[in-house]
Amino acid sequence: MRKQEKVFHEIYQHYLHRLVGFDADQNPVLIQYMEPLAVVIYHRATCRLDTIYVLTEEDQALLFPDNRPILIMISVLDQRIVQIKEMNMDGSWRVTASYQMPSEIELLVDACLAADDPTYICVVVQTQANRNEIFSLQIYGKAWKRIRGGYENIVYYHRNRQILLSLRDRTPDSSELVVSLPFHAKEVVIKDRYLCSNRDYFCLEHELEQGSELKILNTLDQKMISTICTNNAVVDAAWMKDEQLLVILNQNGNHFIQYIELDGTKSEPIDMQGSVRISNRFNHHVLLEKESLLNGTEWLLISQEQKITKLPGFIKDTCIGDRHIVSSLHLLVYTPHEQIKGCMVSLHGGPESCEYDELRYLGLYRVMLKAGWMVVVLNYSGSSQLGMMHKKRPWKKWKKCFGEEIDALVEYLSDHYGLDENELVLYGVSFGASLALLAGSLRSQLQRIIAVSPMVSLERHVKRLASPQYKRWFQERFGDFHAEFSPDRYLINQNIPVTVIQGDQDEVVDYSESSALVEQAKIRGLHWEFILEPSVGHVPQTLDEYQNRLNHIVNAVLGGS
Structure with missing residues (x-):
C-alpha cells in the first residue's frame, strides 16, 4: 500500500470506530461502523483489531451503563421476540430477558437506560399506524409496560417519576428539548441546547455574544439550580460526579477541558492541543477521543478524581x-x-x-x-x-x-x-x-x-x-x-x-x-x-x-x- 493510501486508510479507520470501553488489559473496546458492523478490541501492543462480536440485522440497539464495564444489547428476533443481552468487554455474553412484542408494533426506533434504575430500559417503537409509542422493560425480568406516545431520540428516562427528555429537530443546526411528564399530561419545550443529564440534573447551553452560559436544572421539577458563564463556547459536556461537570471549550479551533462544580467553581482549563469529543461514559469514567492534524489521535480515560490516562490511537503524530x-x-x-x-x-x-x-x-x-x-x-x-x-x-x-x-x-x-x-x-x-x-x-x-x-x-x-x-x-x-x-x-x-x-x-x-x-x-x-x-x-x-x-x-x- 502506498504511503498516502495508508494514511487515508488509517484516518478512515479512526472515523469509523467509536470508543465505548476498555478490556481488563486496558485495550480499547470499539464499535466498528463499517462492514461488518461489530464490537472490536484494539490490541495496543500489536496495533491489531480483533472482532469479538459481529452485529446482525437483529441487533437493534446498544446501551452503555456508566457504572459497570458491560454493554447492553437489544435484539429483535423472528416472531417479534425482543431479546436483551449483557455483553462483557471480552465478547462473552448472556441473554437476560426475552419479550413478545405486541402485534401492532413494527420496529424499534430508540432506547435508553433509566437514570434512576439501570435495570430498566425505555424503548421507542413505531406502530403499524406509523405512530411512536414508548415502553418500559426490565433487563432482568419480564415487565413490559406502555408509558405513552412520544418522540424518538430519547436522552433521559426516570422510571419512578415517569419523566422523559427527548430531542426534536427544530432547524438545520439545532434541536429543542421536550420534557414530558406523563402523569400530569404536561410537556415543557426548551430551546437551549441540551448537553447531558444524570439522575438528578440536566445541563443546557445558551450561546452568548462571547462564550456560553451553562444552565443546570433539576430534572424532577425543571427548576434552575445554577447558571455558569464561560469565556469560550461550550462544545459538549458530561457529568463526572453527581455535582461536577467536565466541559469541552472551543478557543478558535483548539479545545480545552474544564471541571465545573454545581456551585460554579471552575478548575484551570487544560489545553488539549487539538480537538476532543466525548465518546462514552464507562465504569464511572468519561471517555474522550482526541485528534489533531499534527499530533495524531489518542484515547483518553478520565476518572472521577480527574486523573487522565492517555493511550495512543490509530494515527501517529507527524513532524511535517x-x-x-x-x-x-x-x-x-x-x-x-x-x-x-x-x-x-x-x-x-x-x-x-x-x-x-x-x-x-x-x-x-x-x-x-x-x-x-x-x-x-x-x-x-x-x-x-x-x-x-x-x-x-x-x-x-x-x-x-x-x-x-x-x-x-x-x-x-x-x-x-x-x-x-x-x-x-x-x-x-x-x-x-x-x-x-x-x-x-x-x-x-x-x-x-x-x-x-x-x-x-x-x-x-x-x-x-x-x-x-x-x-x-x-x-x-x-x-x-x-x-x-x-x-x-x-x-x-x-x-x-x-x-x-x-x-x-x-x-x-x-x-x-x-x-x-x-x-x-x-x-x-x-x-x-x-x-x-x-x-x-x-x-x-x-x-x-x-x-x-x-x-x-x-x-x-x-x-x-
Whole structure:
C-alpha cells in the first residue's frame, strides 16, 4: 500500500470506530461502523483489531451503563421476540430477558437506560399506524409496560417519576428539548441546547455574544439550580460526579477541558492541543477521543478524581509542520517545515459549523503539508462555536462580510508570509464551496477555486425545502439577498480557474445545477471544469469514494499550481 493510501486508510479507520470501553488489559473496546458492523478490541501492543462480536440485522440497539464495564444489547428476533443481552468487554455474553412484542408494533426506533434504575430500559417503537409509542422493560425480568406516545431520540428516562427528555429537530443546526411528564399530561419545550443529564440534573447551553452560559436544572421539577458563564463556547459536556461537570471549550479551533462544580467553581482549563469529543461514559469514567492534524489521535480515560490516562490511537503524530492560531481573524494556520510552495485556504460547510484542529477530509491537509503547501482554515463569520456575535455578523449581508474577511486574509498572508494573492487556492465544501465561488466575484487574482458540492442557487435551494421551520431559518440568515448566491453572481469571475467536484447522488444540493453552471462558464470562454463522481452523495461513504474525491482535490490544487 502506498504511503498516502495508508494514511487515508488509517484516518478512515479512526472515523469509523467509536470508543465505548476498555478490556481488563486496558485495550480499547470499539464499535466498528463499517462492514461488518461489530464490537472490536484494539490490541495496543500489536496495533491489531480483533472482532469479538459481529452485529446482525437483529441487533437493534446498544446501551452503555456508566457504572459497570458491560454493554447492553437489544435484539429483535423472528416472531417479534425482543431479546436483551449483557455483553462483557471480552465478547462473552448472556441473554437476560426475552419479550413478545405486541402485534401492532413494527420496529424499534430508540432506547435508553433509566437514570434512576439501570435495570430498566425505555424503548421507542413505531406502530403499524406509523405512530411512536414508548415502553418500559426490565433487563432482568419480564415487565413490559406502555408509558405513552412520544418522540424518538430519547436522552433521559426516570422510571419512578415517569419523566422523559427527548430531542426534536427544530432547524438545520439545532434541536429543542421536550420534557414530558406523563402523569400530569404536561410537556415543557426548551430551546437551549441540551448537553447531558444524570439522575438528578440536566445541563443546557445558551450561546452568548462571547462564550456560553451553562444552565443546570433539576430534572424532577425543571427548576434552575445554577447558571455558569464561560469565556469560550461550550462544545459538549458530561457529568463526572453527581455535582461536577467536565466541559469541552472551543478557543478558535483548539479545545480545552474544564471541571465545573454545581456551585460554579471552575478548575484551570487544560489545553488539549487539538480537538476532543466525548465518546462514552464507562465504569464511572468519561471517555474522550482526541485528534489533531499534527499530533495524531489518542484515547483518553478520565476518572472521577480527574486523573487522565492517555493511550495512543490509530494515527501517529507527524513532524511535517507547525500550527499557529490567529484569534483576531479566526484562523488555524498550518505551515510546512520546508519552503512554502503555495497556500490552500479552506472553508467548511454549514454555515453554522466550526472547523477544529482535526484530521479533516481524511488527511487532505497532511497531504498538502507534505507537498510543501501551507494550509489556512478560516472559520468565517457565520460559523458556530465562536459566540453569537460571530455567528450573526454576516446575516443578510454575506457578500459584504465575507468580502471583508477575504481582504483581511489576503493582507495577513502577504504581511506575515510574503504570499501574493495569485499563490492562494481557495477550497470550500458545501456552503463553503458557495462562499469560494462568491469570492471569485470579489477578488480577481486568486490562483484557483475548488468548489466541492456547492449550493449554486440559494433561491432554488430554499424553494425545495419542505419544512416551514427550515425556510424561516434561511430567511432569518439570508433574507431576500438570494442574488449573492446565484449563477449570475458566480459568473462575474472572469479570471480565476474553477474546479467543481460533486457526486451525482448528492441528496443535499442538486448536482445538475453545478453542471449547468460550469457549462455556462465554458460557453463564455472561462477556465472552469466539472468533475462528476458517479454514485456518490453529498458526503463520500466508502474508502474508495473518499480516496477518489481527495485525489480529485489534490490534483486540482497541485496540477493547477
